[in-house]
Amino acid sequence: MLRVDAIDVAYGYAHVVHRVSLGVEPGEMVFVVGRNGAGKTTLLKTLAGFLSPVRGVIDFDGRQVQGMTAEALARQGMRFVNQDKKVFADLTVKDNMELAAYACGESLDQAVERLIGMYPKFASFLEKKAGNLSGGQREILLIGRALVGEPRLLLIDEPTEGLAAIVIEDIFRILRGMKHKISSVIVEQNLSVVSRLADRILIMKEGEIAREIADPAEIADVAALESWL
Amino acid sequence: MFDTILYGLTIGAILYLFSTGLSITFGTMHIINFAHGMIYAIGVYLFISLLPLLWGSFPLSLAVAVAAMLPLAYLVERFVIRRLYGDGIDYAIIATYAILLIGTDLIKLVWGSGPKPVSDPIGIPIQILGTTVQTYRVVVFICAVAVFVALRMFFSRHVIGKIVVAALKDRDGVRSLGLDVNKYFSIVFVIGSGLAVMGGVLYAPITVAEPYMGFHVLLLAFAVVIVGGMGNLTGTFFSALGLGQVIALTGRFYPAGADTMVFVVMTLVLLKEPIVDLLRRLVGKHGIGNFS
Numbered sequence: 334m335l336r337v338d339a340i341d342v343a344y345g346y347a348h349v350v351h352r353v354s355l356g357v358e359p360g361e362m363v364f365v366v367g368r369n370g371a372g373k374t375t376l377l378k379t380l381a382g383f384l385s386p387v388r389g390v391i392d393f394d395g396r397q398v399q400g401m402t403a404e405a406l407a408r409q410g411m412r413f414v415n416q417d418k419k420v421f422a423d424l425t426v427k428d429n430m431e432l433a434a435y436a437c438g439e440s441l442d443q444a445v446e447r448l449i450g451m452y453p454k455f456a457s458f459l460e461k462k463a464g465n466l467s468g469g470q471r472e473i474l475l476i477g478r479a480l481v482g483e484p485r486l487l488l489i490d491e492p493t494e495g496l497a498a499i500v501i502e503d504i505f506r507i508l509r510g511m512k513h514k515i516s517s518v519i520v521e522q523n524l525s526v527v528s529r530l531a532d533r534i535l536i537m538k539e540g541e542i543a544r545e546i547a548d549p550a551e552i553a554d555v556a557a558l559e560s561w562l
Numbered sequence: 563m564f565d566t567i568l569y570g571l572t573i574g575a576i577l578y579l580f581s582t583g584l585s586i587t588f589g590t591m592h593i594i595n596f597a598h599g600m601i602y603a604i605g606v607y608l609f610i611s612l613l614p615l616l617w618g619s620f621p622l623s624l625a626v627a628v629a630a631m632l633p634l635a636y637l638v639e640r641f642v643i644r645r646l647y648g649d650g651i652d653y654a655i656i657a658t659y660a661i662l663l664i665g666t667d668l669i670k671l672v673w674g675s676g677p678k679p680v681s682d683p684i685g686i687p688i689q690i691l692g693t694t695v696q697t698y699r700v701v702v703f704i705c706a707v708a709v710f711v712a713l714r715m716f717f718s719r720h721v722i723g724k725i726v727v728a729a730l731k732d733r734d735g736v737r738s739l740g741l742d743v744n745k746y747f748s749i750v751f752v753i754g755s756g757l758a759v760m761g762g763v764l765y766a767p768i769t770v771a772e773p774y775m776g777f778h779v780l781l782l783a784f785a786v787v788i789v790g791g792m793g794n795l796t797g798t799f800f801s802a803l804g805l806g807q808v809i810a811l812t813g814r815f816y817p818a819g820a821d822t823m824v825f826v827v828m829t830l831v832l833l834k835e836p837i838v839d840l841l842r843r844l845v846g847k848h849g850i851g852n853f854s
């Protein structure tokens with residue numbers, strides 16, 4: 334589904350990601366963990382087409398896509414959810430969904446129905462300005478927006494960052510609901526969430542993938558995961 | 563007095579129609595677009611040439627002139643403005659100013675440098691509040707209000723309008739849905755250009771067309787956009803009408819100062835923040851209260 338081969342990413346002269354390779358199989362949920370500044374966001378933005386690698390190959394569904402624009406990749410079925418939980422604040426929740434539906438020619442009703450299925454409280458918030466939502470609701474709206482049009486690969490940057498414990502459980506349930514249905518690469522610092530959901534974990538350190546963990550017993554061991562960071 | 567206010571509303575209406583595009587381009591591309599004055603002036607000259615060809619019909623010639631300028635506006639956006647995106651405001655000023663100069667010389671070449679009058683298409687005065695006023699001026703004002711309402715509907719109801727509103731603050735968010743932001747910015751740029759031509763044509767019977775008309779309106783429009791808040795379309799509407807009153811009222815009592823007064827108001831608006839800030843600091847220093 335996705336194959337990344339030895340990509341380097343830089344901001345001007347500052348090289349941030351070094352020779353990163355990874356693969357995502359259909360239906361797999363891959364987590365990327367690592368300290369602040371390790372280069373996780375940079376990696377995800379590069380996969381999504383917001384940054385171009387200076388070297389290396391990104392292969393999505395059998396096509397080389399490095400250097401393609403973010404909007405073109407989104408139309409190919411790759412969706413990116415930013416770390417900053419930024420929704421279209423001046424528009425209503427429904428309008429947010431309308432833009433997503435318009436972009437991929439899906440019906441708005443269907444998109445809204447799926448969103449409410451994911452998070453029933455939205456039924457009464459549809460006409461509310463998205464800027465007035467709580468952090469958790471904004472994240473859910475962003476994931477809901479990204480799921481419109483049945484994408485094949487979802488890239489989510491720190492979905493639980495800055496959220497209260499009970500809201501983290503809402504996000505956890507939503508991510509669990511996506512498991513095996515859609516491929517995903519999720520950057521996440523909350524290791525309890527990671528260990529309960531991951532098919533595979535990539536540990537990132539100083540711009541490199543320092544370790545890959547695929548053994549279910551190792552994935553389940555939160556304390557051991559902690560020691561790798 | 564009422565005719566002065568109506569004159570102010572008419573001038574405000576014209577300024578609004580012109581400034582909207584300038585404000586949109588600033589909001590979307592962060593560019594100060596002098597080429598807007600070129601579209602405006604050429605549009606008016608085109609209208610003057612079309613008028614005799616289209617059986618002297620003012621509305622028809624207006625519509626055709628606006629429609630004819632849209633492709634030119636698109637080319638300016640696609641090949642100049644869009645390329646300048648993110649390159650800093652100085653390059654944009656130089657490049658779009660060059661387009662304005664080229665347009666002005668083109669007008670002189672094709673239509674000559676003398677002023678060209680356009681006659682009032684309605685001509686019949688009406689009585690409002692006991693004053694006799696030109697019906698045409700009332701119509702111009704109504705047109706501007708209609709455009710204002712239509713634009714508000716467009717940006718709040720139409721999906722393309724909503725995309726632009728979303729992209730103003732979160733360009734990458736719109737891109738990650740698979741939408742090509744440039745395309746939608748281009749659409750509103752072209753709409754803004756069409757409104758400028760409309761403003762120019764509606765203004766022509768009130769003044770005359772001359773090759774430098776784009777320069778003059780640009781200066782006033784900068785004041786409108788600054789007072790109204792760059793990229794703020796509702797602000798642009800009220801600021802245009804407000805500055806229209808400034809021009810009309812100053813012009814009534816001291817004609818030579820009419821335009822200057824606009825810039826005095828603009829300067830006051832620009833200085834408002836620093837002055838308020840300074841007052842706060844002074845007050846804060848003397849221990850009367852701390853507002854920050």
Ligand SMILES: Nc1ncnc2c1ncn2[C@@H]1O[C@H](COP(=O)(O)OP(=O)(O)OP(=O)(O)O)[C@@H](O)[C@H]1O
Nearest residue numbers: 344347349367368369370371372373374375376416
């Ligand atoms: N726009 C930029 N220009 C220059 N350097 C940047 C830019 N964005 C990020 N960096 C640098 O690149 C490195 C990696 O940043 P990145 O945001 O990818 O890390 P991260 O792993 O996502 O961190 P966090 O956990 O804080 O989100 C950091 O050293 C950061 O300072």
Ligand SMILES: [Mg+2]
Nearest residue numbers: 373374375416
């Ligand atoms: Mg990050």
